[in-house]
Amino acid sequence: MASVPSLASTVQQRLADALSAALPEAGPADPLLRRSDRADFQANGILALAKKLKGNPRELATQVVAAVDRGDTLQEIEVSGPGFLNVTVTDRAITETLAARAADDRLGVPYNPSAGTTVIDYAQPNVAKEMHVGHLRSAVIGAAMVEILEFTGEKVIRRHHIGDWGTQFGMLIQYLLEHPHELDHKDGERVSGEEAMSSLNRLYKASRALFDSDEEFKARSRDRVVALQSGDEETLALWQRFVDESKIYFYSVFDKLDMEIQDPDVVGESGYNDMLAETCRLLEESGVAVRSEGALCVFFDDVKGPDGNPTPLIVQKSNGGFGYAATDLSAIRDRVGNLAADTLVYVVDVRQSLHFKMVFETARRAGWLDERTQAVQLAFGTVLGADGKPFKTRAGETVRLEDLLDEAVDRATAVVRDKAAKVGLSESEITENGRFVGIGAIKYADLSTSAVRDYKFDLDQMVSLNGDTSVYLQYAYARIRSILRKAGDRVPAAHPELELAPAERALGLHLDRFAETVAEVAAGYEPHKLAAYLYQLASHLTTFYDQCQVLSDENPAEVVENRLLLIELTARTLQQGMALLGIRTPERL
Known part of the structure; x- marks a missing residue:
């Protein structure tokens, strides 16, 4: 349509x-x-x-x-x-426009006529390391922007730039070589994410203890790094076992987050190894990078250290090793040259802003980015505890992401169970809705804050039925579905001839803003504006309920049908908007 x-x-x-x-x-x-x-x-x-x-x-x-x-x-x-x-x-114009939106599968949201191809780099865990609260925002914000951009017609290519390379793998691989059964699974046994991470943690601690206490093992580990970087088959096969074991764990965490991660989208640091030397050669030959004290560097007039001297982007170290910059620049070459991207979006911590500013400017100087191809850092702030400091456990350790998700689901399930008897939910519905509400609460708290700002992680507030929370929106949706079920043979229908009550007008005018809101959010990479729109929509709905009865027998049939149209379109808009944020809307709560 x-x-x-x-x-x-x-x-x-x-x-x-x-x-x-x-x-x-x-x-x-x-x-x-x-x-x-x-x-x-x-x-x-x-x-x-x-x-x-x-x-x-x-x-x-x-x-x-x-x-x-x-x-x-x-x-x-x-x-x-x-x-x-x-x-x-006019009231007629409002009703006729809403009726047209209700008749459209896309609720009147047009495709972007200038849609192109965007590569989004998000959800970047590290191989052989546990995911912690710091990994939450990249995953949640990136997944929402994927959904929003795809809905507007953009071709989106997902990239999960996992940390799967570096000197630490020499130690891990050497230990596994000398203790070959540490990552073995029983034939046909399906390993859980928790078990996979437990094995990796055990192996990491054992190899680190040996590395720190045994000089000969330390020397063998360093030789193993060289073997890994030179492509030795046996070493690469062992390295792959760490990657595969880590993916079992990653995917289990993403599954808890209600996010789907596909294997082809996981292209870690190692995916660009074959390009690193050429990237350096191209930068040096073009004069974009120069040798300084043996290292290959790119200098910038406006980037200086505390001593006032220029701080370069180091692409290749003086010992010949490659830094993050070489990998990131190679990734840009791949994404623009091989994936034909018009836009590169990096959902990365705001503390890496200077690095990406220098990387993007280097790519522009080299001609890999130009006026037709742009790179954007969708920078995000820090998750804070109730004390306003970076979120830690009471012992001062980084909070495990899995623990956080499990606690959110537990809290949400208690909230759902508290009201379950009134709605007649079964035990399986309580469990499922608890998961949808808990994970939705975490996502919404993150997405309703401007990405670049820090936000406080407060589970009690997140699962509250009052205020700007996903639970409030989910209950608004479920309440409409309940009314529509009770409507019986009375069906939503537009009656443009009717005069609208003030609350009907306000709700209708806000529904009319959905398409422009989605376009604005997609253009500016600002999912918090969609969250704000949905909260305002639910607030208008609350006012509407207070002032306008829907199924009252005292109302003429035309008024009932018109109001059913209004709330049905509100439900569909809430459901579509929440889906774009990666949040489920249960039919009954």
Whole structure:
């Protein structure tokens, strides 16, 4: 189905046509329309036109009002202040627009006409290491942006740049070579993520203890790093066992997060090994990078250390080893050259901003990024504890991500169970809904905060039925589904001839904003704006319930059907919006 024009776009076009008709000397002009608290919309563009035409803005505004084709859309246009236009749309226009959205599978959200290919780099755990709370934001924010961009028509390629290379693997591989059964599984036995991580932890601690106490083992481990980097088959086979065991663990954690990770999307640091030498050669030959004290470096005028001297991006160390920069630059070459990406999005901690600023600028100087291909860091802040400091256990250790998710599900299940008797939920529904509510609570708390800001992790608040939480939105959705089940043979239907109550108008006008909100969120990589929209939608719904009964026998059938249309469209918008954030909406809560 063709996309449904929003009321905002219809009003914008009517005013633009009126501007051209009333003030042809101004040429094509933008009314600068925005949503307003004083009316439904306010147009501010006439002030700028008045300066250009050297005219009185109120007089010009009056001319424009006289030229507007109101049709069935515009109820009132009032000149306000120094030349603003306050615009009120008709109830008929609201209902007809909502009916068109309700008839569309995509709720009137158009595909982006300039959609291209985006590679999103997110969810980057490290091989042979436990995932902790610091891995949460990259995974949750990245997964939401994947869903949002794909919904707008973008081709999205997922990339999980796992830490699967480096000197620590010499120690691990050498230990496994000398203790070959440490990662063995019984034939046909399915290993859980917890068991896989337990094996890796045990092996890491044992190999570290030997490395620190045995000089000969330490020497063998360092030789093993050389063998790994030179592609020795036996060494690579053992390295692969660590990667495979770690994936069992990673995937179990992502499964708890209700996120799907596909094997082909996991391209770690090792995936770019064959490109590193060429990346360095291209940078040196083009003069983008220069040798400084034996290292290959890129310098920047605006990046200086505490001593005031330039701080370079080191692409290759003086001993010939490659740093993160070489891998990140090689990844850019691959993503632009082989994957044909128009946009590269990196969902990475804000503390790495300087590194990525230098990497992106180096890639631009080398010609791997240009005006047609951009790279963006979607930087995120830190998860804080209740004390406002980085989230730690009471013992001062980093919080394991699995423990956090399990506790959220436990708390949420208690909340669900508390109300389960009223709804008649079975034990299996309580368990499933507890998972959806708990994981949704964590995701929403993260996504409802601007990514770059730190946020406090407060599980009690996250699973609260009141306030700006996912549970509030999930209950709003479930309540609508309950009403629709009770409606019996009364079905949602549009009645444009009806006058709308103030709460109906407010809810309808907010529903009309869904498409523009999705477009804004996709363009700016700002999922928190979608979360804010959904919370406001649920708040409008609460006001609507207080003021407008839906299934009252005292209401004419037309009023009941029109209100059923309103709440059904609200439910579908909540469900679609939450799905874009990676959050489930149970039918009964």
